[in-house]
Amino acid sequence: MEGRASSRRGVLLFLLVGVASANPDGLLPNGNFEQGPDKYQMNGTWVIGRKSIPCWEISGFVEYIVSGQQQDNGMVVAVPEGARAVRLGNDASIRQRLTGMTRGTSYSVTFSASRTCAQAEQLNVSVAPESGVLPIQTVYTSSGWDSYSYAFRARHSAAWLVIHNPGVEEDPACGPVIDSVAIKALHPPSRTAKDNMLKNGDFEEGPYVFPDTPWGVLVPPMDEDDVSPLPGWTVMSDTKAVKYLDAAHFAVPRGSRAVELVAGTEAALVQEVRTTPGRSYTLSFSAGDAADGCAGALRVDAYAARGRLPVSYESRGTGGFVRNELEFAAVANLTRVVFQSMGHYMKPDGTLCGPVVDDVSLVAVHKHAARRLFM
Structure with a gap:
Protein backbone atom coordinates (compact mmCIF):
# COMPACT_ATOMS: atom_id res chain seq x y z
CA MET A 1 0.00 0.00 0.00
CA GLU A 2 2.77 2.40 0.97
CA GLY A 3 4.52 1.69 -2.35
CA ARG A 4 1.35 2.42 -4.33
CA ALA A 5 0.78 5.66 -2.33
CA SER A 6 4.35 6.71 -2.99
CA SER A 7 3.87 5.94 -6.69
CA ARG A 8 0.69 8.03 -6.81
CA ARG A 9 2.51 10.95 -5.11
CA GLY A 10 5.26 10.64 -7.72
CA VAL A 11 2.76 10.73 -10.59
CA LEU A 12 0.99 13.74 -9.04
CA LEU A 13 4.28 15.58 -8.60
CA PHE A 14 5.18 14.84 -12.22
CA LEU A 15 1.83 16.21 -13.42
CA LEU A 16 2.14 19.36 -11.30
CA VAL A 17 5.64 20.05 -12.56
CA GLY A 18 4.50 19.45 -16.13
CA VAL A 19 1.66 21.96 -15.76
CA ALA A 20 3.90 24.56 -14.13
CA SER A 21 6.58 24.27 -16.77
CA ALA A 22 4.15 25.26 -19.54
CA ASN A 23 4.16 28.87 -18.26
CA PRO A 24 0.50 29.80 -18.87
CA ASP A 25 -0.52 33.46 -18.56
CA GLY A 26 -0.10 34.56 -14.95
CA LEU A 27 2.40 34.08 -12.16
CA LEU A 28 5.49 32.04 -12.86
CA PRO A 29 6.04 29.02 -10.61
CA ASN A 30 6.76 30.54 -7.19
CA GLY A 31 6.58 33.90 -8.94
CA ASN A 32 5.53 35.56 -5.69
CA PHE A 33 8.40 33.96 -3.72
CA GLU A 34 6.06 32.66 -1.02
CA GLN A 35 8.02 29.40 -1.05
CA GLY A 36 11.34 30.29 0.53
CA PRO A 37 14.65 28.76 1.54
CA ASP A 38 15.02 26.42 4.49
CA LYS A 39 16.59 27.95 7.59
CA TYR A 40 19.91 26.20 7.00
CA GLN A 41 20.06 27.89 3.56
CA MET A 42 20.08 31.38 5.05
CA ASN A 43 22.46 33.60 6.99
CA GLY A 44 20.12 36.18 8.48
CA THR A 45 18.27 37.48 5.42
CA TRP A 46 21.05 36.44 3.03
CA VAL A 47 20.20 33.41 0.88
CA ILE A 48 23.02 30.90 0.59
CA GLY A 49 23.03 28.42 -2.27
CA ARG A 50 22.23 28.87 -5.95
CA LYS A 51 18.99 26.85 -5.87
CA SER A 52 17.78 27.65 -2.36
CA ILE A 53 14.64 29.49 -3.52
CA PRO A 54 12.25 26.96 -5.13
CA CYS A 55 11.88 27.35 -8.93
CA TRP A 56 14.59 30.04 -9.04
CA GLU A 57 18.35 30.20 -9.35
CA ILE A 58 20.22 33.08 -7.73
CA SER A 59 23.60 34.69 -8.16
CA GLY A 60 25.35 37.16 -5.88
CA PHE A 61 23.98 38.82 -2.75
CA VAL A 62 20.25 37.99 -2.68
CA GLU A 63 18.12 38.56 0.42
CA TYR A 64 14.83 36.87 1.29
CA ILE A 65 12.50 39.56 2.63
CA VAL A 66 9.51 39.10 4.92
CA SER A 67 6.96 41.91 4.84
CA GLY A 68 7.26 44.27 7.80
CA GLN A 69 10.74 43.22 8.84
CA GLN A 70 13.04 46.02 9.93
CA GLN A 71 16.39 46.40 8.21
CA ASP A 72 19.68 47.38 9.83
CA ASN A 73 19.18 50.96 8.67
CA GLY A 74 15.78 51.12 10.40
CA MET A 75 13.77 50.87 7.18
CA VAL A 76 10.69 48.65 7.27
CA VAL A 77 10.13 46.73 4.04
CA ALA A 78 6.59 46.19 2.74
CA VAL A 79 5.61 43.53 0.20
CA PRO A 80 2.86 44.24 -2.36
CA GLU A 81 1.49 40.69 -2.70
CA GLY A 82 1.62 38.00 -0.07
CA ALA A 83 4.26 38.20 2.66
CA ARG A 84 7.61 37.53 0.99
CA ALA A 85 9.89 38.92 -1.71
CA VAL A 86 13.59 39.05 -2.66
CA ARG A 87 16.10 41.88 -2.71
CA LEU A 88 18.93 42.03 -5.24
CA GLY A 89 22.19 43.42 -3.89
CA ASN A 90 25.22 44.55 -5.87
CA ASP A 91 25.47 42.69 -9.19
CA ALA A 92 22.95 40.08 -8.00
CA SER A 93 20.41 38.30 -10.15
CA ILE A 94 17.56 35.81 -10.09
CA ARG A 95 16.59 33.60 -12.99
CA GLN A 96 13.97 31.04 -13.99
CA ARG A 97 13.75 28.83 -17.05
CA LEU A 98 10.69 29.58 -19.18
CA THR A 99 9.37 26.59 -21.09
CA GLY A 100 6.49 25.70 -23.37
CA MET A 101 6.83 28.88 -25.42
CA THR A 102 5.89 29.10 -29.10
CA ARG A 103 8.72 30.18 -31.35
CA GLY A 104 8.11 33.54 -32.97
CA THR A 105 5.45 34.53 -30.42
CA SER A 106 5.93 37.68 -28.36
CA TYR A 107 5.63 37.52 -24.59
CA SER A 108 5.50 40.13 -21.88
CA VAL A 109 6.94 39.73 -18.40
CA THR A 110 5.40 41.77 -15.59
CA PHE A 111 6.97 42.11 -12.16
CA SER A 112 6.74 44.43 -9.17
CA ALA A 113 9.76 46.28 -7.85
CA SER A 114 10.53 48.77 -5.12
CA ARG A 115 13.55 51.01 -4.65
CA THR A 116 15.42 50.92 -1.37
CA CYS A 117 18.42 53.12 -0.56
CA ALA A 118 20.16 53.50 -3.93
CA GLN A 119 19.50 56.70 -5.86
CA ALA A 120 19.72 55.76 -9.55
CA GLU A 121 18.51 52.18 -9.59
CA GLN A 122 17.90 50.23 -12.75
CA LEU A 123 17.32 46.60 -13.65
CA ASN A 124 18.60 44.54 -16.54
CA VAL A 125 15.94 42.12 -17.77
CA SER A 126 16.83 39.52 -20.38
CA VAL A 127 15.49 36.48 -22.16
CA ALA A 128 18.46 35.45 -24.31
CA PRO A 129 19.43 36.75 -26.75
CA GLU A 130 17.30 39.84 -26.05
CA SER A 131 17.78 42.19 -23.10
CA GLY A 132 16.63 45.57 -21.87
CA VAL A 133 17.36 48.11 -19.17
CA LEU A 134 14.43 49.27 -17.06
CA PRO A 135 14.99 52.54 -15.18
CA ILE A 136 13.28 52.41 -11.78
CA GLN A 137 14.53 55.61 -10.16
CA THR A 138 11.17 57.37 -10.70
CA VAL A 139 8.49 56.10 -8.30
CA TYR A 140 4.89 56.42 -9.52
CA THR A 141 3.01 55.17 -6.42
CA SER A 142 2.72 56.33 -2.83
CA SER A 143 3.48 52.79 -1.62
CA GLY A 144 6.89 52.82 -3.33
CA TRP A 145 5.97 49.75 -5.39
CA ASP A 146 5.51 49.82 -9.16
CA SER A 147 4.84 47.05 -11.65
CA TYR A 148 7.04 46.99 -14.77
CA SER A 149 6.70 45.22 -18.09
CA TYR A 150 9.30 43.85 -20.49
CA ALA A 151 8.60 42.10 -23.79
CA PHE A 152 10.55 39.70 -25.98
CA ARG A 153 10.05 37.42 -28.97
CA ALA A 154 10.65 33.74 -28.29
CA ARG A 155 13.49 32.31 -30.39
CA HIS A 156 13.14 28.86 -28.84
CA SER A 157 10.55 26.92 -26.84
CA ALA A 158 12.61 27.42 -23.68
CA ALA A 159 14.85 30.22 -22.42
CA TRP A 160 16.15 31.74 -19.19
CA LEU A 161 14.47 34.83 -17.79
CA VAL A 162 17.06 36.85 -15.83
CA ILE A 163 16.44 39.90 -13.61
CA HIS A 164 19.76 41.48 -12.70
CA ASN A 165 20.74 44.47 -10.55
CA PRO A 166 23.84 46.00 -12.17
CA GLY A 167 24.30 48.57 -9.42
CA VAL A 168 27.39 48.82 -7.24
CA GLU A 169 26.71 50.63 -3.96
CA GLU A 170 28.75 51.04 -0.79
CA ASP A 171 26.07 49.04 0.99
CA PRO A 172 25.74 45.72 -0.89
CA ALA A 173 22.13 45.44 0.33
CA CYS A 174 21.13 48.72 -1.37
CA GLY A 175 19.21 47.15 -4.18
CA PRO A 176 15.64 46.80 -5.43
CA VAL A 177 13.10 44.45 -3.91
CA ILE A 178 11.39 42.16 -6.45
CA ASP A 179 8.02 40.41 -6.14
CA SER A 180 5.23 38.91 -8.25
CA VAL A 181 6.80 37.85 -11.56
CA ALA A 182 4.28 36.89 -14.26
CA ILE A 183 4.22 36.19 -18.01
CA LYS A 184 1.66 36.69 -20.77
CA ALA A 185 1.61 35.78 -24.45
CA LEU A 186 1.04 38.83 -26.66
CA HIS A 187 -1.18 38.39 -29.68
CA PRO A 188 -0.27 40.17 -32.94
CA PRO A 189 -1.81 43.65 -32.85
CA SER A 190 -4.91 43.93 -34.97
CA ARG A 191 -6.92 46.87 -36.19
CA THR A 192 -9.75 47.56 -33.79
CA ALA A 193 -12.20 48.38 -36.61
CA LYS A 194 -12.32 47.57 -40.31
CA ASP A 195 -11.35 51.09 -41.41
CA ASN A 196 -8.98 51.87 -38.51
CA MET A 197 -5.42 51.99 -39.81
CA LEU A 198 -3.92 51.84 -36.31
CA LYS A 199 -3.14 48.60 -34.56
CA ASN A 200 -4.29 48.02 -30.98
CA GLY A 201 -5.93 51.44 -30.95
CA ASP A 202 -8.11 50.42 -28.02
CA PHE A 203 -5.07 49.18 -26.02
CA GLU A 204 -6.86 45.95 -25.13
CA GLU A 205 -3.72 43.93 -25.90
CA GLY A 206 -0.90 44.57 -23.46
CA PRO A 207 1.14 43.27 -20.53
CA TYR A 208 -0.23 41.11 -17.74
CA VAL A 209 -1.96 43.17 -15.03
CA PHE A 210 -1.96 41.74 -11.52
CA PRO A 211 -5.60 41.59 -10.35
CA ASP A 212 -4.73 42.55 -6.77
CA THR A 213 -2.39 45.49 -7.41
CA PRO A 214 -4.23 48.82 -7.87
CA TRP A 215 -1.46 50.78 -9.59
CA GLY A 216 -1.39 49.51 -13.19
CA VAL A 217 1.71 48.46 -15.13
CA LEU A 218 4.49 50.71 -16.41
CA VAL A 219 5.49 50.36 -20.05
CA PRO A 220 9.12 51.51 -20.24
CA PRO A 221 10.92 53.46 -22.96
CA MET A 222 12.27 51.33 -25.77
CA ASP A 223 14.27 51.45 -28.96
CA GLU A 224 12.31 51.22 -32.18
CA ASP A 225 13.49 47.66 -32.85
CA ASP A 226 12.51 46.42 -29.38
CA VAL A 227 9.47 44.24 -28.82
CA SER A 228 6.81 46.38 -27.17
CA PRO A 229 4.76 45.16 -24.18
CA LEU A 230 1.99 47.28 -25.74
CA PRO A 231 1.71 45.80 -29.26
CA GLY A 232 1.63 48.37 -32.03
CA TRP A 233 2.90 51.19 -29.81
CA THR A 234 6.32 52.45 -28.75
CA VAL A 235 7.23 54.61 -25.75
CA MET A 236 9.82 57.23 -26.65
CA SER A 237 11.77 58.62 -23.70
CA ASP A 238 15.14 58.49 -21.98
CA THR A 239 14.05 57.20 -18.58
CA LYS A 240 10.28 57.70 -18.20
CA ALA A 241 7.33 55.39 -18.79
Whole structure:
Protein backbone atom coordinates (compact mmCIF):
# COMPACT_ATOMS: atom_id res chain seq x y z
CA MET A 1 0.00 0.00 0.00
CA GLU A 2 2.77 2.40 0.97
CA GLY A 3 4.52 1.69 -2.35
CA ARG A 4 1.35 2.42 -4.33
CA ALA A 5 0.78 5.66 -2.33
CA SER A 6 4.35 6.71 -2.99
CA SER A 7 3.87 5.94 -6.69
CA ARG A 8 0.69 8.03 -6.81
CA ARG A 9 2.51 10.95 -5.11
CA GLY A 10 5.26 10.64 -7.72
CA VAL A 11 2.76 10.73 -10.59
CA LEU A 12 0.99 13.74 -9.04
CA LEU A 13 4.28 15.58 -8.60
CA PHE A 14 5.18 14.84 -12.22
CA LEU A 15 1.83 16.21 -13.42
CA LEU A 16 2.14 19.36 -11.30
CA VAL A 17 5.64 20.05 -12.56
CA GLY A 18 4.50 19.45 -16.13
CA VAL A 19 1.66 21.96 -15.76
CA ALA A 20 3.90 24.56 -14.13
CA SER A 21 6.58 24.27 -16.77
CA ALA A 22 4.15 25.26 -19.54
CA ASN A 23 4.16 28.87 -18.26
CA PRO A 24 0.50 29.80 -18.87
CA ASP A 25 -0.52 33.46 -18.56
CA GLY A 26 -0.10 34.56 -14.95
CA LEU A 27 2.40 34.08 -12.16
CA LEU A 28 5.49 32.04 -12.86
CA PRO A 29 6.04 29.02 -10.61
CA ASN A 30 6.76 30.54 -7.19
CA GLY A 31 6.58 33.90 -8.94
CA ASN A 32 5.53 35.56 -5.69
CA PHE A 33 8.40 33.96 -3.72
CA GLU A 34 6.06 32.66 -1.02
CA GLN A 35 8.02 29.40 -1.05
CA GLY A 36 11.34 30.29 0.53
CA PRO A 37 14.65 28.76 1.54
CA ASP A 38 15.02 26.42 4.49
CA LYS A 39 16.59 27.95 7.59
CA TYR A 40 19.91 26.20 7.00
CA GLN A 41 20.06 27.89 3.56
CA MET A 42 20.08 31.38 5.05
CA ASN A 43 22.46 33.60 6.99
CA GLY A 44 20.12 36.18 8.48
CA THR A 45 18.27 37.48 5.42
CA TRP A 46 21.05 36.44 3.03
CA VAL A 47 20.20 33.41 0.88
CA ILE A 48 23.02 30.90 0.59
CA GLY A 49 23.03 28.42 -2.27
CA ARG A 50 22.23 28.87 -5.95
CA LYS A 51 18.99 26.85 -5.87
CA SER A 52 17.78 27.65 -2.36
CA ILE A 53 14.64 29.49 -3.52
CA PRO A 54 12.25 26.96 -5.13
CA CYS A 55 11.88 27.35 -8.93
CA TRP A 56 14.59 30.04 -9.04
CA GLU A 57 18.35 30.20 -9.35
CA ILE A 58 20.22 33.08 -7.73
CA SER A 59 23.60 34.69 -8.16
CA GLY A 60 25.35 37.16 -5.88
CA PHE A 61 23.98 38.82 -2.75
CA VAL A 62 20.25 37.99 -2.68
CA GLU A 63 18.12 38.56 0.42
CA TYR A 64 14.83 36.87 1.29
CA ILE A 65 12.50 39.56 2.63
CA VAL A 66 9.51 39.10 4.92
CA SER A 67 6.96 41.91 4.84
CA GLY A 68 7.26 44.27 7.80
CA GLN A 69 10.74 43.22 8.84
CA GLN A 70 13.04 46.02 9.93
CA GLN A 71 16.39 46.40 8.21
CA ASP A 72 19.68 47.38 9.83
CA ASN A 73 19.18 50.96 8.67
CA GLY A 74 15.78 51.12 10.40
CA MET A 75 13.77 50.87 7.18
CA VAL A 76 10.69 48.65 7.27
CA VAL A 77 10.13 46.73 4.04
CA ALA A 78 6.59 46.19 2.74
CA VAL A 79 5.61 43.53 0.20
CA PRO A 80 2.86 44.24 -2.36
CA GLU A 81 1.49 40.69 -2.70
CA GLY A 82 1.62 38.00 -0.07
CA ALA A 83 4.26 38.20 2.66
CA ARG A 84 7.61 37.53 0.99
CA ALA A 85 9.89 38.92 -1.71
CA VAL A 86 13.59 39.05 -2.66
CA ARG A 87 16.10 41.88 -2.71
CA LEU A 88 18.93 42.03 -5.24
CA GLY A 89 22.19 43.42 -3.89
CA ASN A 90 25.22 44.55 -5.87
CA ASP A 91 25.47 42.69 -9.19
CA ALA A 92 22.95 40.08 -8.00
CA SER A 93 20.41 38.30 -10.15
CA ILE A 94 17.56 35.81 -10.09
CA ARG A 95 16.59 33.60 -12.99
CA GLN A 96 13.97 31.04 -13.99
CA ARG A 97 13.75 28.83 -17.05
CA LEU A 98 10.69 29.58 -19.18
CA THR A 99 9.37 26.59 -21.09
CA GLY A 100 6.49 25.70 -23.37
CA MET A 101 6.83 28.88 -25.42
CA THR A 102 5.89 29.10 -29.10
CA ARG A 103 8.72 30.18 -31.35
CA GLY A 104 8.11 33.54 -32.97
CA THR A 105 5.45 34.53 -30.42
CA SER A 106 5.93 37.68 -28.36
CA TYR A 107 5.63 37.52 -24.59
CA SER A 108 5.50 40.13 -21.88
CA VAL A 109 6.94 39.73 -18.40
CA THR A 110 5.40 41.77 -15.59
CA PHE A 111 6.97 42.11 -12.16
CA SER A 112 6.74 44.43 -9.17
CA ALA A 113 9.76 46.28 -7.85
CA SER A 114 10.53 48.77 -5.12
CA ARG A 115 13.55 51.01 -4.65
CA THR A 116 15.42 50.92 -1.37
CA CYS A 117 18.42 53.12 -0.56
CA ALA A 118 20.16 53.50 -3.93
CA GLN A 119 19.50 56.70 -5.86
CA ALA A 120 19.72 55.76 -9.55
CA GLU A 121 18.51 52.18 -9.59
CA GLN A 122 17.90 50.23 -12.75
CA LEU A 123 17.32 46.60 -13.65
CA ASN A 124 18.60 44.54 -16.54
CA VAL A 125 15.94 42.12 -17.77
CA SER A 126 16.83 39.52 -20.38
CA VAL A 127 15.49 36.48 -22.16
CA ALA A 128 18.46 35.45 -24.31
CA PRO A 129 19.43 36.75 -26.75
CA GLU A 130 17.30 39.84 -26.05
CA SER A 131 17.78 42.19 -23.10
CA GLY A 132 16.63 45.57 -21.87
CA VAL A 133 17.36 48.11 -19.17
CA LEU A 134 14.43 49.27 -17.06
CA PRO A 135 14.99 52.54 -15.18
CA ILE A 136 13.28 52.41 -11.78
CA GLN A 137 14.53 55.61 -10.16
CA THR A 138 11.17 57.37 -10.70
CA VAL A 139 8.49 56.10 -8.30
CA TYR A 140 4.89 56.42 -9.52
CA THR A 141 3.01 55.17 -6.42
CA SER A 142 2.72 56.33 -2.83
CA SER A 143 3.48 52.79 -1.62
CA GLY A 144 6.89 52.82 -3.33
CA TRP A 145 5.97 49.75 -5.39
CA ASP A 146 5.51 49.82 -9.16
CA SER A 147 4.84 47.05 -11.65
CA TYR A 148 7.04 46.99 -14.77
CA SER A 149 6.70 45.22 -18.09
CA TYR A 150 9.30 43.85 -20.49
CA ALA A 151 8.60 42.10 -23.79
CA PHE A 152 10.55 39.70 -25.98
CA ARG A 153 10.05 37.42 -28.97
CA ALA A 154 10.65 33.74 -28.29
CA ARG A 155 13.49 32.31 -30.39
CA HIS A 156 13.14 28.86 -28.84
CA SER A 157 10.55 26.92 -26.84
CA ALA A 158 12.61 27.42 -23.68
CA ALA A 159 14.85 30.22 -22.42
CA TRP A 160 16.15 31.74 -19.19
CA LEU A 161 14.47 34.83 -17.79
CA VAL A 162 17.06 36.85 -15.83
CA ILE A 163 16.44 39.90 -13.61
CA HIS A 164 19.76 41.48 -12.70
CA ASN A 165 20.74 44.47 -10.55
CA PRO A 166 23.84 46.00 -12.17
CA GLY A 167 24.30 48.57 -9.42
CA VAL A 168 27.39 48.82 -7.24
CA GLU A 169 26.71 50.63 -3.96
CA GLU A 170 28.75 51.04 -0.79
CA ASP A 171 26.07 49.04 0.99
CA PRO A 172 25.74 45.72 -0.89
CA ALA A 173 22.13 45.44 0.33
CA CYS A 174 21.13 48.72 -1.37
CA GLY A 175 19.21 47.15 -4.18
CA PRO A 176 15.64 46.80 -5.43
CA VAL A 177 13.10 44.45 -3.91
CA ILE A 178 11.39 42.16 -6.45
CA ASP A 179 8.02 40.41 -6.14
CA SER A 180 5.23 38.91 -8.25
CA VAL A 181 6.80 37.85 -11.56
CA ALA A 182 4.28 36.89 -14.26
CA ILE A 183 4.22 36.19 -18.01
CA LYS A 184 1.66 36.69 -20.77
CA ALA A 185 1.61 35.78 -24.45
CA LEU A 186 1.04 38.83 -26.66
CA HIS A 187 -1.18 38.39 -29.68
CA PRO A 188 -0.27 40.17 -32.94
CA PRO A 189 -1.81 43.65 -32.85
CA SER A 190 -4.91 43.93 -34.97
CA ARG A 191 -6.92 46.87 -36.19
CA THR A 192 -9.75 47.56 -33.79
CA ALA A 193 -12.20 48.38 -36.61
CA LYS A 194 -12.32 47.57 -40.31
CA ASP A 195 -11.35 51.09 -41.41
CA ASN A 196 -8.98 51.87 -38.51
CA MET A 197 -5.42 51.99 -39.81
CA LEU A 198 -3.92 51.84 -36.31
CA LYS A 199 -3.14 48.60 -34.56
CA ASN A 200 -4.29 48.02 -30.98
CA GLY A 201 -5.93 51.44 -30.95
CA ASP A 202 -8.11 50.42 -28.02
CA PHE A 203 -5.07 49.18 -26.02
CA GLU A 204 -6.86 45.95 -25.13
CA GLU A 205 -3.72 43.93 -25.90
CA GLY A 206 -0.90 44.57 -23.46
CA PRO A 207 1.14 43.27 -20.53
CA TYR A 208 -0.23 41.11 -17.74
CA VAL A 209 -1.96 43.17 -15.03
CA PHE A 210 -1.96 41.74 -11.52
CA PRO A 211 -5.60 41.59 -10.35
CA ASP A 212 -4.73 42.55 -6.77
CA THR A 213 -2.39 45.49 -7.41
CA PRO A 214 -4.23 48.82 -7.87
CA TRP A 215 -1.46 50.78 -9.59
CA GLY A 216 -1.39 49.51 -13.19
CA VAL A 217 1.71 48.46 -15.13
CA LEU A 218 4.49 50.71 -16.41
CA VAL A 219 5.49 50.36 -20.05
CA PRO A 220 9.12 51.51 -20.24
CA PRO A 221 10.92 53.46 -22.96
CA MET A 222 12.27 51.33 -25.77
CA ASP A 223 14.27 51.45 -28.96
CA GLU A 224 12.31 51.22 -32.18
CA ASP A 225 13.49 47.66 -32.85
CA ASP A 226 12.51 46.42 -29.38
CA VAL A 227 9.47 44.24 -28.82
CA SER A 228 6.81 46.38 -27.17
CA PRO A 229 4.76 45.16 -24.18
CA LEU A 230 1.99 47.28 -25.74
CA PRO A 231 1.71 45.80 -29.26
CA GLY A 232 1.63 48.37 -32.03
CA TRP A 233 2.90 51.19 -29.81
CA THR A 234 6.32 52.45 -28.75
CA VAL A 235 7.23 54.61 -25.75
CA MET A 236 9.82 57.23 -26.65
CA SER A 237 11.77 58.62 -23.70
CA ASP A 238 15.14 58.49 -21.98
CA THR A 239 14.05 57.20 -18.58
CA LYS A 240 10.28 57.70 -18.20
CA ALA A 241 7.33 55.39 -18.79
CA VAL A 242 3.61 55.41 -19.52
CA LYS A 243 1.14 53.55 -17.34
CA TYR A 244 -1.12 50.74 -18.58
CA LEU A 245 -4.47 50.82 -16.78
CA ASP A 246 -7.22 48.27 -16.16
CA ALA A 247 -10.91 49.04 -15.75
CA ALA A 248 -11.03 47.11 -12.47
CA HIS A 249 -9.03 49.86 -10.73
CA PHE A 250 -9.34 52.94 -12.96
CA ALA A 251 -11.82 54.80 -15.12
CA VAL A 252 -11.27 53.68 -18.72
CA PRO A 253 -13.07 55.50 -21.56
CA ARG A 254 -13.83 52.32 -23.48
CA GLY A 255 -13.26 48.59 -23.01
CA SER A 256 -11.07 47.27 -20.21
CA ARG A 257 -7.67 48.93 -20.85
CA ALA A 258 -6.22 52.39 -21.49
CA VAL A 259 -2.95 54.34 -21.13
CA GLU A 260 -2.17 57.14 -18.68
CA LEU A 261 0.56 59.60 -19.70
CA VAL A 262 2.24 60.01 -16.31
CA ALA A 263 5.59 61.58 -17.29
CA GLY A 264 4.63 64.91 -18.84
CA THR A 265 6.67 65.99 -21.84
CA GLU A 266 9.40 63.45 -20.99
CA ALA A 267 7.62 60.51 -22.65
CA ALA A 268 5.57 60.08 -25.80
CA LEU A 269 3.31 57.27 -27.02
CA VAL A 270 4.01 56.62 -30.71
CA GLN A 271 2.75 54.46 -33.57
CA GLU A 272 3.95 54.63 -37.17
CA VAL A 273 1.48 53.88 -39.97
CA ARG A 274 1.65 53.75 -43.77
CA THR A 275 -0.06 56.68 -45.49
CA THR A 276 -0.38 58.21 -48.95
CA PRO A 277 1.24 61.64 -49.35
CA GLY A 278 -1.35 64.33 -50.00
CA ARG A 279 -4.28 62.25 -48.80
CA SER A 280 -6.41 63.46 -45.90
CA TYR A 281 -6.90 61.48 -42.70
CA THR A 282 -8.82 61.83 -39.45
CA LEU A 283 -7.25 60.88 -36.12
CA SER A 284 -9.88 60.31 -33.39
CA PHE A 285 -9.23 59.57 -29.72
CA SER A 286 -10.59 59.88 -26.21
CA ALA A 287 -8.79 61.91 -23.54
CA GLY A 288 -9.79 62.03 -19.89
CA ASP A 289 -8.78 61.08 -16.39
CA ALA A 290 -8.42 57.75 -14.63
CA ALA A 291 -10.51 58.52 -11.52
CA ASP A 292 -7.30 58.32 -9.51
CA GLY A 293 -7.45 61.79 -7.99
CA CYS A 294 -5.55 63.49 -10.82
CA ALA A 295 -7.41 66.81 -10.88
CA GLY A 296 -6.89 70.00 -12.87
CA ALA A 297 -6.57 71.05 -16.49
CA LEU A 298 -4.99 67.95 -18.01
CA ARG A 299 -3.49 68.69 -21.41
CA VAL A 300 -2.54 66.15 -24.04
CA ASP A 301 -1.21 67.02 -27.49
CA ALA A 302 -1.81 64.78 -30.49
CA TYR A 303 0.49 64.97 -33.53
CA ALA A 304 0.26 63.46 -37.00
CA ALA A 305 2.29 64.70 -40.01
CA ARG A 306 2.13 68.51 -39.74
CA GLY A 307 -1.10 68.37 -37.79
CA ARG A 308 -1.30 69.10 -34.06
CA LEU A 309 -4.28 69.11 -31.72
CA PRO A 310 -3.89 70.37 -28.14
CA VAL A 311 -6.66 69.03 -25.89
CA SER A 312 -7.30 70.42 -22.42
CA TYR A 313 -9.54 68.31 -20.21
CA GLU A 314 -10.78 69.83 -16.96
CA SER A 315 -10.54 66.91 -14.55
CA ARG A 316 -12.03 66.51 -11.10
CA GLY A 317 -10.09 63.30 -10.65
CA THR A 318 -13.25 61.21 -10.64
CA GLY A 319 -13.32 59.91 -14.21
CA GLY A 320 -14.69 61.14 -17.51
CA PHE A 321 -13.39 61.92 -20.98
CA VAL A 322 -13.93 63.92 -24.15
CA ARG A 323 -13.80 62.74 -27.75
CA ASN A 324 -11.44 64.59 -30.11
CA GLU A 325 -10.60 64.66 -33.85
CA LEU A 326 -7.56 65.87 -35.76
CA GLU A 327 -7.78 66.19 -39.54
CA PHE A 328 -4.50 66.34 -41.45
CA ALA A 329 -2.90 65.64 -44.82
CA ALA A 330 -0.10 63.07 -45.02
CA VAL A 331 3.27 64.35 -46.22
CA ALA A 332 5.11 61.01 -46.45
CA ASN A 333 4.62 57.28 -46.92
CA LEU A 334 4.97 56.79 -43.16
CA THR A 335 3.21 58.98 -40.60
CA ARG A 336 3.88 58.98 -36.89
CA VAL A 337 0.90 59.29 -34.58
CA VAL A 338 2.11 60.79 -31.30
CA PHE A 339 0.44 61.46 -27.93
CA GLN A 340 2.21 63.49 -25.28
CA SER A 341 1.16 64.99 -21.97
CA MET A 342 2.09 68.66 -21.94
CA GLY A 343 2.28 69.12 -18.18
CA HIS A 344 3.54 67.45 -15.04
CA TYR A 345 0.62 66.56 -12.81
CA MET A 346 0.45 65.16 -9.29
CA LYS A 347 -2.21 63.53 -7.17
CA PRO A 348 -2.85 64.75 -3.60
CA ASP A 349 -0.42 62.10 -2.29
CA GLY A 350 2.37 63.62 -4.40
CA THR A 351 2.63 60.84 -6.99
CA LEU A 352 2.78 61.50 -10.73
CA CYS A 353 -0.32 61.22 -12.90
CA GLY A 354 -1.63 62.56 -16.19
CA PRO A 355 -4.25 62.42 -18.92
CA VAL A 356 -5.67 59.10 -20.09
CA VAL A 357 -5.71 58.20 -23.80
CA ASP A 358 -7.95 55.49 -25.25
CA ASP A 359 -10.02 54.39 -28.26
CA VAL A 360 -7.64 55.76 -30.91
CA SER A 361 -8.47 55.45 -34.60
CA LEU A 362 -6.98 56.71 -37.85
CA VAL A 363 -9.14 56.63 -40.97
CA ALA A 364 -8.61 57.86 -44.50
CA VAL A 365 -10.99 60.57 -45.64
CA HIS A 366 -12.80 59.53 -48.82
CA LYS A 367 -12.22 61.79 -51.80
CA HIS A 368 -15.83 63.05 -52.01
CA ALA A 369 -15.77 63.82 -48.27
CA ALA A 370 -12.46 65.63 -48.70
CA ARG A 371 -14.03 67.79 -51.43
CA ARG A 372 -16.83 68.76 -49.08
CA LEU A 373 -14.27 69.81 -46.46
CA PHE A 374 -12.74 72.37 -48.82
CA MET A 375 -15.91 73.64 -50.51
